[in-house]
Amino acid sequence: MTQNAAPALEAFVARAAGHGAALAETGLPTRRVEAWRYTPLRSIADTAWQKPAPLTAETTTALLDRLVLPETGARVVYGNGQFMDALSALPEVVRQASENVSPLKGLFSATLNTALGERGLDVRVPAGTDAGLLTLVSLSDGQDVSTHLQHRIVLEDGASLTLYDISTGEGRYIANPRFDIVVGKGATLRHVKVQRESLTGTHLAIVSADVAEKGEYDSFTLNQGSGLARHEAVVTLGAPHAMAHVNGVQIVDGQRLNDLTSMIHHAAPDGSSRQTVKTVLSDAGQGVFQGKILVDRVAQKTDGYQMNQALLLSEKAQINSKPELEIYADDVKCSHGATVGALDDEQLFYLRSRGIAEADARDMLVRAFLIDALDLVSDEGLRDLLLRSMTS
Amino acid sequence: MPAVTETRETVEKLAKSSYEWGFETDIEMDIAPKGLNEETVRLISERKGEPQWMLDWRLKAFRAWLEMEEPTWAHIHHPPIDYQDAHYFAQPKKKPGPKSLDEVDPELLKTYAKLGIPLHEQALLAGVEGAEERLPVAVDAVFDSVSVATTFRKTLAEAGVIFCPISDAIREHPELVQKYLGTVVPVADNFFAALNSAVFTDGSFVYIPEGVRCPMELSTYFRINARNTGQFERTLIIAEDRATVSYLEGCTAPQRDENQLHAAVVELVAMEDASIKYSTVQNWYPGDDEGRGGIYNFVTKRGICRGARSKISWTQVETGSAITWKYPSCVLAGEGSVGEFYSVAVTNNHQQADTGTKMIHLAPNTRSTIIAKTISAGHSDSTYRGLVRMQPKARNARNFTQCDSLLIGDQCGAHTVPYIESRNMTARVEHEATTSKISEDQLFYCRSRGLSEEDAVGLIVNGFCREVLKELPMEFAVEAQKLLQISLEGSVG
Numbered sequence: 001m002t003q004n005a006a007p008a009l010e011a012f013v014a015r016a017a018g019h020g021a022a023l024a025e026t027g028l029p030t031r032r033v034e035a036w037r038y039t040p041l042r043s044i045a046d047t048a049w050q051k052p053a054p055l056t057a058e059t060t061t062a063l064l065d066r067l068v069l070p071e072t073g074a075r076v077v078y079g080n081g082q083f084m085d086a087l088s089a090l091p092e093v094v095r096q097a098s099e100n101v102s103p104l105k106g107l108f109s110a111t112l113n114t115a116l117g118e119r120g121l122d123v124r125v126p127a128g129t130d131a132g133l134l135t136l137v138s139l140s141d142g143q144d145v146s147t148h149l150q151h152r153i154v155l156e157d158g159a160s161l162t163l164y165d166i167s168t169g170e171g172r173y174i175a176n177p178r179f180d181i182v183v184g185k186g187a188t189l190r191h192v193k194v195q196r197e198s199l200t201g202t203h204l205a206i207v208s209a210d211v212a213e214k215g216e217y218d219s220f221t222l223n224q225g226s227g228l229a230r231h232e233a234v235v236t237l238g239a240p241h242a243m244a245h246v247n248g249v250q251i252v253d254g255q256r257l258n259d260l261t262s263m264i265h266h267a268a269p270d271g272s273s274r275q276t277v278k279t280v281l282s283d284a285g286q287g288v289f290q291g292k293i294l295v296d297r298v299a300q301k302t303d304g305y306q307m308n309q310a311l312l313l314s315e316k317a318q319i320n321s322k323p324e325l326e327i328y329a330d331d332v333k334c335s336h337g338a339t340v341g342a343l344d345d346e347q348l349f350y351l352r353s354r355g356i357a358e359a360d361a362r363d364m365l366v367r368a369f370l371i372d373a374l375d376l377v378s379d380e381g382l383r384d385l386l387l388r389s390m391t392s
Numbered sequence: 393m394p395a396v397t398e399t400r401e402t403v404e405k406l407a408k409s410s411y412e413w414g415f416e417t418d419i420e421m422d423i424a425p426k427g428l429n430e431e432t433v434r435l436i437s438e439r440k441g442e443p444q445w446m447l448d449w450r451l452k453a454f455r456a457w458l459e460m461e462e463p464t465w466a467h468i469h470h471p472p473i474d475y476q477d478a479h480y481f482a483q484p485k486k487k488p489g490p491k492s493l494d495e496v497d498p499e500l501l502k503t504y505a506k507l508g509i510p511l512h513e514q515a516l517l518a519g520v521e522g523a524e525e526r527l528p529v530a531v532d533a534v535f536d537s538v539s540v541a542t543t544f545r546k547t548l549a550e551a552g553v554i555f556c557p558i559s560d561a562i563r564e565h566p567e568l569v570q571k572y573l574g575t576v577v578p579v580a581d582n583f584f585a586a587l588n589s590a591v592f593t594d595g596s597f598v599y600i601p602e603g604v605r606c607p608m609e610l611s612t613y614f615r616i617n618a619r620n621t622g623q624f625e626r627t628l629i630i631a632e633d634r635a636t637v638s639y640l641e642g643c644t645a646p647q648r649d650e651n652q653l654h655a656a657v658v659e660l661v662a663m664e665d666a667s668i669k670y671s672t673v674q675n676w677y678p679g680d681d682e683g684r685g686g687i688y689n690f691v692t693k694r695g696i697c698r699g700a701r702s703k704i705s706w707t708q709v710e711t712g713s714a715i716t717w718k719y720p721s722c723v724l725a726g727e728g729s730v731g732e733f734y735s736v737a738v739t740n741n742h743q744q745a746d747t748g749t750k751m752i753h754l755a756p757n758t759r760s761t762i763i764a765k766t767i768s769a770g771h772s773d774s775t776y777r778g779l780v781r782m783q784p785k786a787r788n789a790r791n792f793t794q795c796d797s798l799l800i801g802d803q804c805g806a807h808t809v810p811y812i813e814s815r816n817m818t819a820r821v822e823h824e825a826t827t828s829k830i831s832e833d834q835l836f837y838c839r840s841r842g843l844s845e846e847d848a849v850g851l852i853v854n855g856f857c858r859e860v861l862k863e864l865p866m867e868f869a870v871e872a873q874k875l876l877q878i879s880l881e882g883s884v885g
Contacts, residue, residue, distance in 0.1 A: 034465060297802060312817035321812040323823070330799035330829045340814045340821040
């Protein structure tokens with residue numbers, strides 16, 4: 001069921017130089033592959049994607065100027081898959097991680113990244129240390145090029161870090177970043193991501209986070225760019241009392257398709273997970289949400305909650321949603337909810353009857369819809385940045 | 393906790409107790425040799441005295457089936473099925489009509505008795521001459537692939553209702569069968585539907601003419617009786633404009649060692665303002681406590697609301713079968729039409745169920761409701777899998793879905809896999825799902841009022857399923873509650 005003859009695949013395998021066996025075997029997934037039924041990769045299949053040239057100083061400045069970046073904290077910039085020394089500085093407490101992390105089997109974005117991986121961020125936050133805010137900027141520019149950054153982030157016991165992960169670009173490219181994250185005992189990683197790739201760009205991100213006892217992986221993803229984007233997170237709560245938040249907002253317009261796919265794996269007792277994902281669709285935008293909560297037999301007393309809601313603002317917009325529970329433990333509390341609909345006419349009428357213009361009333365209601373998810377970002381500064389990004 | 397120990401003991405005791413409806417009737421059978429090829433299809437068609445168009449239809453399905461692959465997406469596991477290792481045709485040998493019940497094959501009567509069919513009804517079913525009298529329920533007993541007899545044809549005929557084995561319908565009402573057969577579930581719809589289309593041996597045909605409210609509930613008892621005969625039932629129900637019908641399907645099967653394949657197809661067609669209510673209580677042999685034996689149940693059920701304001705309602709209580717693969721669906725093509733799905737699925741021991749529904753909203757103002765209750769116990773796995781699709785023309789369409797799962801014991805699994813697809817901004821979809829175990833508080837409350845744990849669990853589970861059970865017709869509601877209790881007794885206490 002794969003497009004093995006696709007020029008894209010041939011090019012990828014050639015570039016992988018001997019590391020592409022798994023990729024060649026699985027091929028590009030078609031819509032008949034369950035995980036990709038709503039997100040067709042046809043648009044990338046016919047291009048022989050190449051390694052990009054280094055980013056020029058001029059382009060770098062132009063791309064950076066577009067972004068809303070925090071004024072405090074450390075910053076690291078990658079341009080076309082390469083570390084940009086002059087623009088980057090790591091927080092002082094951070095060391096190199098260089099630790100092998102679990103391979104993600106059978107996930108296309110991960111397989112592709114493994115075959116072509118380029119060295120990305122490699123940090124370790126020592127035990128009991130708060131590394132503060134780290135901004136990771138990924139810039140892309142080029143025609144028919146692809147980058148496959150591999151980031152490793154290890155938080156030792158009791159450590160904490162806030163990662164602001166933002167990407168943008170110009171041209172026709174694939175950004176295929178991967179994050180291998182280890183959250184130690186009682187450690188907290190806040191991962192706030194903003195995806196603002198170019199309209200002709202493709203973004204295939206994969207995050208793997210392993211959370212230890214009482215550790216917390218707290219993430220929020222804003223999908224607001226890219227012709228085709230999938231953010232995929234695989235979070236494993238491997239020890240008691242571990243916690244995960246996999247929240248997000250998708251704002252999809254034009255002809256774009258944005259996809260948020262997640263798997264929260266409760267592999268130990270007393271874990272909890274929370275997920276709120278909101279999608280707003282206009283024009284002929286397509287939104288995809290696939291969220292799975294898997295509870296192992298040993299993971300008793302799991303508390304899992306998931307809510308995904310979509311707002312359709314135009315006749316041609318489309319949402320495909322697949323919330324999924326797979327549960328093997330009996331003493332658990334797991335639930336999910338999903339709603340799809342348009343703006344409420346009565347609410348609109350209420351606002352208009354108070355003299356608010358229709359366009360303003362609509363904006364207000366859309367913002368109210370999104371705010372539930374946005375409010376889950378605990379860092380106030382980043383919340384403001386997100387709000388600015390969403391309205392720009 | 394003592395209650396848990398007690399529960400386990402009860403579970404073990406009950407798991408060992410034999411399947412109450414596990415019996416096998418030894419009647420002379422006319423059996424086709426094992427295997428499936430074009431010859432088998434021709435043989436079936438010939439034995440049933442079918443016209444050429446029917447044979448052509450079967451062959452088309454068979455050829456399509458050869459090209460298809462068995463689906464693997466469901467959350468079920470079983471050894472590969474050898475489609476050549478089964479008989480595809482078995483027919484009880486015909487005898488001239490007996491004069492009284494005394495002349496009827498005693499084995500057949502025993503089967504009826506165990507099924508709980510009243511004596512006068514037994515006489516009707518056995519074809520005893522002059523046994524006809526009015527009864528509230530019409531039974532078309534499918535006794536291994538061939539309807540042995542059909543009751544109340546006359547009463548129904550007066551109302552203009554046709555209720556007969558589908559093989560009779562093919563001969564007597566070819567124009568109706570040709571017009572509707574395969575229009576809801578096309579021959580190559582899926583692997584199991586194609587298989588059914590090629591080799592179905594019997595089933596029921598119901599036609600309710602314009603403006604007629606069917607004077608009685610229609611009912612079929614399905615029985616799987618001969619060793620190694622897969623059952624491939626085909627049911628077709630048509631309700632013309634303003635017609636109303638309620639159809640009951642109930643199943644029990646004899647205990648046996650080998651897994652038996654069952655691939656039924658049910659098609660419903662509802663025209664303008666028509667209403668079809670289809671209720672199922674499925675209690676086929678689920679296998680022993682080690683999971684050996686048991687029926688493999690791969691069913692395709694689909695209804696189309698063709699006319700405006702038509703309504704199709706599926707209600708099912710699934711307690712049996714080793715494997716259940718079943719998604720009764722509604723295609724809402726008529727403006728303002730309504731689809732409903734109420735389901736209770738209980739799995740115990742090593743049973744596996746992957747069941748749910750599809751609501752395809754094609755027209756404006758269509759509405760659908762899905763209430764699915766899943767109860768898993770023992771080592772079983774139960775999955776709700778459902779699709780709600782709002783097509784671009786489904787203006788102001790609405791869906792409400794509620795899926796609740798109850799886990800009893802820590803060796804079972806309960807899964808929920810809903811698919812929600814909306815292409816119309818004015819359509820509204822709401823979905824909610826929960827998974828939990830029986831609340832200690834509720835249990836304690838019941839126990840403190842003097843109920844045994846077994847009764848308390850029974851009460852709570854019945855409450856959990858009430859929304860679905862109340863949708864069943866009276867005749868079935870009682871049986872369903874009994875079944876629920878029996879299926880669960882084995883696991884909770």
